[in-house]
Amino acid sequence: MTFALSxxxxxxLQEILGRYPTKMAATLPLLHLCQEQEGHVSDRVIAxxxxxxxxxxxxxxxxxxxYTLYNxxxxxxxxxxxxxxxxCALRGAYDVIGHCEKxxxxxxxxxxxxxxxxxxxxxxxxxxxxxxxxxxxxxxxENLTRERVDQILGKLLENPKVG
Amino acid sequence: MLKRTDYxxxxxxxxEGWKLAAYERDLGGYQVARRVLTTMTREQTVDxxxxxxxxxxxxxxxPMGVKWSFMPKTVGAKPHYLVVNADEGEPGTHKDRTLMERxxxxxxxxxxxxxxxxxxxxxxxxxxxxLHLSKARLEGAIQEARAQGYLGKTPFGKDFAVxxxxxxxxxxxICGEETAMLNSIEGRRGEPRMKPPFPAVAGVFGCPTxxxxxxxxxxxxxxxxxxxxxxxxxxxLHHLNDGGVRLYGVNGHVKxxxxxxxxxxxxxxxxxxxIAGGVQGDRKVLCAIPGGSSTPVLRPEETVSAPxxxxxxxPYDGKSVFDVPLGVDTMRGVGTMLGTCCVTVIAEGTDxxxxxxxxxxxxxxxxxxxxxxxxxxxAWLERxxxxxxxxxxxxxxxxxxxxxxxxxxxxxxxxxxxxTAMPALALIQKFRKELEAYVRGERSLATSKLTVEPWx
Ligand SMILES: Cc1cc2nc3c(=O)[nH]c(=O)nc-3n(C[C@H](O)[C@H](O)[C@H](O)COP(=O)(O)O)c2cc1C
Ligand code: SF4
Ligand code: FES
Numbered sequence: 001m002t003f004a005l006s007x008x009x010x011x012x013l014q015e016i017l018g019r020y021p022t023k024m025a026a027t028l029p030l031l032h033l034c035q036e037q038e039g040h041v042s043d044r045v046i047a048x049x050x051x052x053x054x055x056x057x058x059x060x061x062x063x064x065x066x067y068t069l070y071n072x073x074x075x076x077x078x079x080x081x082x083x084x085x086x087x088c089a090l091r092g093a094y095d096v097i098g099h100c101e102k103x104x105x106x107x108x109x110x111x112x113x114x115x116x117x118x119x120x121x122x123x124x125x126x127x128x129x130x131x132x133x134x135x136x137x138x139x140x141x142e143n144l145t146r147e148r149v150d151q152i153l154g155k156l157l158e159n160p161k162v163g
Numbered sequence: 164m165l166k167r168t169d170y171x172x173x174x175x176x177x178x179e180g181w182k183l184a185a186y187e188r189d190l191g192g193y194q195v196a197r198r199v200l201t202t203m204t205r206e207q208t209v210d211x212x213x214x215x216x217x218x219x220x221x222x223x224x225x226p227m228g229v230k231w232s233f234m235p236k237t238v239g240a241k242p243h244y245l246v247v248n249a250d251e252g253e254p255g256t257h258k259d260r261t262l263m264e265r266x267x268x269x270x271x272x273x274x275x276x277x278x279x280x281x282x283x284x285x286x287x288x289x290x291x292x293x294l295h296l297s298k299a300r301l302e303g304a305i306q307e308a309r310a311q312g313y314l315g316k317t318p319f320g321k322d323f324a325v326x327x328x329x330x331x332x333x334x335x336x337i338c339g340e341e342t343a344m345l346n347s348i349e350g351r352r353g354e355p356r357m358k359p360p361f362p363a364v365a366g367v368f369g370c371p372t373x374x375x376x377x378x379x380x381x382x383x384x385x386x387x388x389x390x391x392x393x394x395x396x397x398x399x400l401h402h403l404n405d406g407g408v409r410l411y412g413v414n415g416h417v418k419x420x421x422x423x424x425x426x427x428x429x430x431x432x433x434x435x436x437x438i439a440g441g442v443q444g445d446r447k448v449l450c451a452i453p454g455g456s457s458t459p460v461l462r463p464e465e466t467v468s469a470p471x472x473x474x475x476x477x478p479y480d481g482k483s484v485f486d487v488p489l490g491v492d493t494m495r496g497v498g499t500m501l502g503t504c505c506v507t508v509i510a511e512g513t514d515x516x517x518x519x520x521x522x523x524x525x526x527x528x529x530x531x532x533x534x535x536x537x538x539x540x541x542a543w544l545e546r547x548x549x550x551x552x553x554x555x556x557x558x559x560x561x562x563x564x565x566x567x568x569x570x571x572x573x574x575x576x577x578x579x580x581x582x583t584a585m586p587a588l589a590l591i592q593k594f595r596k597e598l599e600a601y602v603r604g605e606r607s608l609a610t611s612k613l614t615v616e617p618w619x
Contacts, residue, residue, distance in 0.1 A: 019285075019328045020348075021242075021368050027350030028333050032292070055350070066352040066531075069292050069334030081293075085254045086456060086521045087414045087507050092618025123336060123525055124254040124456075125293050128414040128505065129422055132618065138295040145619050 087128035216406030221376030224491035263297035399428030412505030454502020457582030459589030
């Protein structure tokens with residue numbers, strides 16, 4: 001089956017194309033739109049982006065593999081990223097990571113068996129003054145305490161809509 | 164000297180402080196851009212900007228007005244572009260995000276002034292993808308400004324079109340490097356380019372481009388509003404051509420981590436003890452990273468040696484480096500870099516070797532891989548420090564850290580290489596005893612700690 005953007009995302013793409021003098025410049029934004037819809041960048045998405053923007057599939061693949069936020073494989077419904085870089089580590093990031101692993105029963109880089117949560121570490125997310133912190137889908141959670149982490153993960157596991 | 168100001172931060176914490184109404188009420192609401200576009204020429208704008216002595220807030224500290232003056236004087240066949248660097252990826256840096264979230268209109272007004280100064284009709288604000296709230300606030304501000312006619316074909320009735328677009332990154336620290344950023348905007352892998360050509364000659368889409376940090380741009384309305392010379396004089400380092408006010412961050416082992424606005428020139432001790440409430444548990448400071456993880460660490464025992472009365476550091480001769488005003492040239496003078504003015508404080512009791520290991524993991528992970536010394540060197544550094552921490556290191560390994568880090572310096576396409584090697588060298592030299600203690604078995608992973616207070 002070939003891939004197509006939803007009508008709303010198609011409108012967004014048209015607007016984005018108007019911002020740049022080349023079509024290639026829409027590679028990153030279009031990949032974001034596709035991933036939003038698909039959850040990850042599949043081979044059919046790569047073919048689609050290549051066709052829409054008149055760039056080679058090799059170019060698209062090269063971009064996808066360069067940036068950490070494009071998922072090359074299917075991932076869980078929710079993305080949990082715990083910052084591990086020094087300023088957060090000074091305030092307990094390693095404990096947060098350990099706690100998440102225990103609570104979710106998985107290691108960093110893995111997805112829970114029910115497919116709900118993928119847990120990963122992140123490099124500095126520009127919240128060093130409010131660390132330790134983690135990003136859940138599009139939202140930042142800062143100044144994390146054990147209790148807060150439990151609440152956040154609890155919500156993710158019980159209610160797929162929360163996050 | 165500590166002097167609090169609120170030119171950039173007046174809207175912070177106010178209800179809907181990010182909206183145009185708040186910007187109009189508290190910060191003049193685009194009157195500065197209006198005046199610049201309707202009463203000044205492009206040349207006057209650049210000359211005025213130079214008087215601000217606004218040293219780039221992205222880390223390298225290059226004067227913004229001078230950078231603007233590198234753009235071609237007349238716009239030829241190739242359009243000019245402004246690229247605003249809001250990648251904020253440097254570990255320990257958490258200031259640009261506050262501007263985008265809490266005072267986005269200053270960012271947009273700054274873009275209008277800068278575009279006019281460099282002859283550009285389009286500005287791309289490159290925001291790292293993770294900062295969804297920042298992007299939404301910027302988009303909101305752009306929409307409001309466009310609705311008022313401040314952006315578009317004829318801002319303030321002036322025949323000088325300006326459009327501002329937000330461009331998302333996709334997770335890559337290296338895209339904060341300006342030429343990597345240009346490639347990323349063009350839709351490519353974010354690999355840094357060889358310089359020359361510099362962006363002012365051939366930047367994004369092969370066209371003349373100015374790249375400025377987001378805070379540099381957001382400070383333009385303040386500087387032009389009060390007159391750029393007056394702005395410069397707010398700084399206690401005005402005499403060193405390091406002007407204005409800027410955002411300072413404090414993070415790590417302090418009681419009250421924060422972002423504050425101050426006149427340029429506070430000391431590390433002032434930031435740590437007067438702004439951030441001192442060190443957790445009232446411990447002593449082991450060391451501090453002055454401006455993002457790529458800036459070499461300083462220890463409070465280090466003193467300034469500047470017997471020459473002509474040296475800008477002479478007034479601090481014999482004092483602790485923690486009592487020297489933070490400025491581009493003063494920090495260079497004490498063997499580090501000012502960087503982003505976000506300080507990471509590390510308390511006594513912390514394992515500096517574990518700090519080194521944590522940071523080398525970061526650099527290994529983020530190297531773009533184009534240059535062998537950087538790709539292999541950063542991997543080597545992480546691996547060997549790891550080996551030492553695990554108790555399998557030798558003295559030869561400790562020496563090899565030096566050699567490998569030195570081998571990166573000067574042998575790479577972009578400054579990421581130095582940004583890895585310099586902090587590594589500083590930590591290795593200043594904490595050699597601790598590294599050797601691991602080799603001798605006097606320290607071990609079991610007792611290594613990064614926190615001084617338990618995580619609650
Ligand atoms: C590896 C690397 C990462 C960088 N990351 C950033 C960044 O996140 N934000 C930023 O403003 N500048 C960053 N810079 C500096 C930019 O290359 C550039 O000097 C800066 O955006 C210029 O703006 P300014 O002159 O206003 O400071 C980085 C540089 C290097 C070498
Ligand atoms: S120094 Fe490192 S990050 Fe910079 S271009 Fe070379 S490999 Fe890439
Ligand atoms: S170190 Fe975690 S947000 Fe910067």
